[in-house]
Amino acid sequence: MTTSQMIVLASRPHGAPTSDNFRLETRELPALSDGELLVRNTVMSVDPYMRGRMNDVKSYVPPFQIDEPLDGGAVGEVVESRAEGFAEGDLVLHGLGWRDMAVVPAKAARKVSTNVGGAQVSPSAYLGALGMPGITAYGGLMRVGEFHSGDAVFVSGAAGAVGSLVGQIAKLEGASRVIGSAGSAQKIARLEELGFDAAFNYKDGDVRGLLKNAAPDGIDVYFDNVGGDHLEAAISSMNTHGRIAMCGAIAQYNSTEPPAAPRNLALVIGKRITIRGFIQSDFRDLVPEFQQKMATWLADGSVQWDETVVEGLENAPQAFMDLLNGANTGKMVVSI
Amino acid sequence: MTTSQMIVLASRPHGAPTSDNFRLETRELPALSDGELLVRNTVMSVDPYMRGRMNDVKSYVPPFQIDEPLDGGAVGEVVESRAEGFAEGDLVLHGLGWRDMAVVPAKAARKVSTNVGGAQVSPSAYLGALGMPGITAYGGLMRVGEFHSGDAVFVSGAAGAVGSLVGQIAKLEGASRVIGSAGSAQKIARLEELGFDAAFNYKDGDVRGLLKNAAPDGIDVYFDNVGGDHLEAAISSMNTHGRIAMCGAIAQYNSTEPPAAPRNLALVIGKRITIRGFIQSDFRDLVPEFQQKMATWLADGSVQWDETVVEGLENAPQAFMDLLNGANTGKMVVSI
Numbered sequence: 001m002t003t004s005q006m007i008v009l010a011s012r013p014h015g016a017p018t019s020d021n022f023r024l025e026t027r028e029l030p031a032l033s034d035g036e037l038l039v040r041n042t043v044m045s046v047d048p049y050m051r052g053r054m055n056d057v058k059s060y061v062p063p064f065q066i067d068e069p070l071d072g073g074a075v076g077e078v079v080e081s082r083a084e085g086f087a088e089g090d091l092v093l094h095g096l097g098w099r100d101m102a103v104v105p106a107k108a109a110r111k112v113s114t115n116v117g118g119a120q121v122s123p124s125a126y127l128g129a130l131g132m133p134g135i136t137a138y139g140g141l142m143r144v145g146e147f148h149s150g151d152a153v154f155v156s157g158a159a160g161a162v163g164s165l166v167g168q169i170a171k172l173e174g175a176s177r178v179i180g181s182a183g184s185a186q187k188i189a190r191l192e193e194l195g196f197d198a199a200f201n202y203k204d205g206d207v208r209g210l211l212k213n214a215a216p217d218g219i220d221v222y223f224d225n226v227g228g229d230h231l232e233a234a235i236s237s238m239n240t241h242g243r244i245a246m247c248g249a250i251a252q253y254n255s256t257e258p259p260a261a262p263r264n265l266a267l268v269i270g271k272r273i274t275i276r277g278f279i280q281s282d283f284r285d286l287v288p289e290f291q292q293k294m295a296t297w298l299a300d301g302s303v304q305w306d307e308t309v310v311e312g313l314e315n316a317p318q319a320f321m322d323l324l325n326g327a328n329t330g331k332m333v334v335s336i
Numbered sequence: 337m338t339t340s341q342m343i344v345l346a347s348r349p350h351g352a353p354t355s356d357n358f359r360l361e362t363r364e365l366p367a368l369s370d371g372e373l374l375v376r377n378t379v380m381s382v383d384p385y386m387r388g389r390m391n392d393v394k395s396y397v398p399p400f401q402i403d404e405p406l407d408g409g410a411v412g413e414v415v416e417s418r419a420e421g422f423a424e425g426d427l428v429l430h431g432l433g434w435r436d437m438a439v440v441p442a443k444a445a446r447k448v449s450t451n452v453g454g455a456q457v458s459p460s461a462y463l464g465a466l467g468m469p470g471i472t473a474y475g476g477l478m479r480v481g482e483f484h485s486g487d488a489v490f491v492s493g494a495a496g497a498v499g500s501l502v503g504q505i506a507k508l509e510g511a512s513r514v515i516g517s518a519g520s521a522q523k524i525a526r527l528e529e530l531g532f533d534a535a536f537n538y539k540d541g542d543v544r545g546l547l548k549n550a551a552p553d554g555i556d557v558y559f560d561n562v563g564g565d566h567l568e569a570a571i572s573s574m575n576t577h578g579r580i581a582m583c584g585a586i587a588q589y590n591s592t593e594p595p596a597a598p599r600n601l602a603l604v605i606g607k608r609i610t611i612r613g614f615i616q617s618d619f620r621d622l623v624p625e626f627q628q629k630m631a632t633w634l635a636d637g638s639v640q641w642d643e644t645v646v647e648g649l650e651n652a653p654q655a656f657m658d659l660l661n662g663a664n665t666g667k668m669v670v671s672i
Contacts (some may be wrong), residue, residue, distance in 0.1 A: 261597030268613035275611040277604035
């Protein structure tokens with residue numbers, strides 16, 4: 001009998017999650033059926049979107065259930081296979097994180113390699129640059145933001161998993177100027193190392209003024225991870241025919257009150273701004289093009305990839321809470 | 337020496353305009369130069385966008401200047417021509433309204449006819465269904481709203497010049513359901529006569545609830561003339577991949593405070609909503625297609641066209657103030 005340690009949702013957070021909302025449990029796993037894999041997870045993802053799934057509301061992914069394990073992206077090693085094409089020792093990417101052992105339907109698993117185009121990548125790259133944050137950044141910038149070479153790009157949450165890729169991809173694709181915002185001096189320093197033309201700490205003052213200073217000639221694309229005052233500032237600095245790709249609104253995920261909305265939204269009319277929301281699963285058709293480019297960029301060092309690694313499944317809830325507070329630089333993952 | 341009576345901007349309105357902001361003056365006109373026409377205006381337009389031009393702010397059209405005449409769409413008769421292709425008695429559409437006599441550069445004038453495809457139209461139709469409100473409605477719905485047959489469409493300010501055309505065009509182009517909002521029982525009754533499937537008076541309660549009742553299966557396109565709580569309600573009722581064409585925000589044109597913005601803007605992400613602003617001059621390439629369709633619709637009675645006509649240039653400021661308060665059904669024009 002195989003057992004699995006897993007993090008279950010003990011109660012729904014009201015506002016910011018606390019450790020009381022989570023519980024570590026050991027459960028027995030059923031025997032494998034045909035078409036299933038037993039996987040020992042080695043690394044799992046914590047992502048901002050998971051906060052939304054902790055509320056009992058209809059959204060583009062169903063809510064987590066009380067007393068049931070959380071789930072999310074994970075990479076692990078196949079321990080036992082009852083599916084064709086998978087063997088013991090294979091490295092697989094799948095959706096049953098937040099636990100150490102998982103019974104995974106083979107059709108929901110993808111074999112991955114730590115050798116990409118001759119370069120070595122860590123398994124966790126598949127939770128980041130080569131995975132969901134990567135395609136989110138690429139598709140959000142190129143398709144939703146309708147990025148063209150020569151555009152000036154602003155990205156909020158720029159030191160995060162998605163934001164740091166948006167800025168680097170924009171530079172590689174020919175942006176005239178890339179501006180990022182983040183919440184600490186250390187993160188700002190890192191953005192400068194990553195090649196951002198300008199970066200500001202949004203805690204230093206009025207975001208609208210900080211952005212105007214950083215982008216005196218305005219911006220053409222805003223990749224929004226934050227919402228609230230960042231969105232308002234971006235509308236204010238946006239050039240005619242500018243595009244806003246709405247990816248996330250981390251500023252309000254823990255809000256219990258309706259958030260402050262952009263008071264200057266009517267500027268969208270005269271400036272002919274497009275604001276468009278998206279989720280990464282909209283970009284399935286872009287994945288091959290994206291993976292080829294990103295593998296090349298990682299292999300030749302054009303894209304740098306930061307991780308904040310927390311050790312131990314039992315610390316996953318704290319890692320998630322820290323993520324929502326911006327404690328990470330780059331992708332936050334939990335090593336199991 | 338020819339003189340012209342004209343309405344000049346006496347002072348900039350703070351909030352809602354008052355009669356003190358306007359002054360009727362008589363001025364001498366210069367003699368005609370080559371390429372110019374002397375035009376006796378018979379009808380002029382008052383439009384919501386003119387309120388923005390009364391503020392001293394940069395926008396997509398320059399602001400009106402203090403002590404200078406206002407301008408805007410007008411139709412008149414050529415009294416004297418020093419331009420090839422124009423003769424005394426020609427009916428012309430041009431941009432120098434708010435006055436009885438105007439010296440108009442011929443290249444800024446367009447000859448128009450009251451016979452359209454065999455049907456008689458009034459000269460003022462060129463300020464309405466066949467003119468700027470018409471192309472605004474058509475381009476905003478079809479191009480910006482990416483309307484497809486079968487879509488459910490909601491339009492606010494639906495009894496106004498643009499809104500009443502949006503609803504009728506949507507029905508003619510195959511909308512599954514057309515919902516309109518307006519501000520009086522009389523206007524709602526008129527919307528029902530015009531073929532709207534549902535209409536509500538936004539003064540009857542919470543716009544979000546009123547819209548949910550009127551559109552139980554949601555909406556695919558929202559044509560926004562109002563902003564504020566209407567925009568929030570539309571986001572709430574919007575189906576996945578819905579489009580919002582932002583045309584105007586009359587609810588806030590007279591505001592001195594930043595307007596209430598949609599508190600549910602983050603729903604744009606999961607629903608993959610597109611919000612896009614536009615102005616009618618974006619649609620120059622659509623004008624021939626639009627004029628052909630609209631002439632046919634007017635000639636065969638498929639589109640009905642309402643006007644509220646105010647008599648006398650001296651009453652134009654009051655007509656404009658009444659327009660901002662929603663006193664009109666259909667296009668508000670001033671007969672000179």
